[in-house]
Amino acid sequence: QVQLVESGGGLVQPGGSLRLSCAASGFTFSSRAMSWYRQAPGKERELVANINTSGGSTNYGDSVKGRFTISRDNAKNTVYLQMNSLKPEDTAVYYCRTLIRPWYWGQGTQVTVSS
DSSP: OOEEEEEOOEEEOTTOOEEEEEEEESSOGGGSOEEEEEEOTTSOOEEEEEEOSSSSOEEEOTTTTTTEEEEEETTTTEEEEEEOSOOGGGOEEEEEEESSSSOOBOOOEEEEEOO
């Protein structure tokens, strides 16, 4: 049974940091490129970042470049999203997903940036 379980979300002040984790099981994690998406209220889901199987290649959405870092630990079957210099507009539910089909989604973790 495929599972992706996100954690690490919460409430943080503007300028703060959070690290999200996504623990995978039920498939060969090390052979799948991974991604983080987010969806804010009333907005479409958008790609935040993706990472290849080895972790040597990453890509970011324009809105998070220079502030967020995606990484992975294949020994732990986990992908991470380090989020720095958070802004109120980063408030969203964050999801991890396999980059290409078949798509597996996690249940999401809420990130709220507010003073």
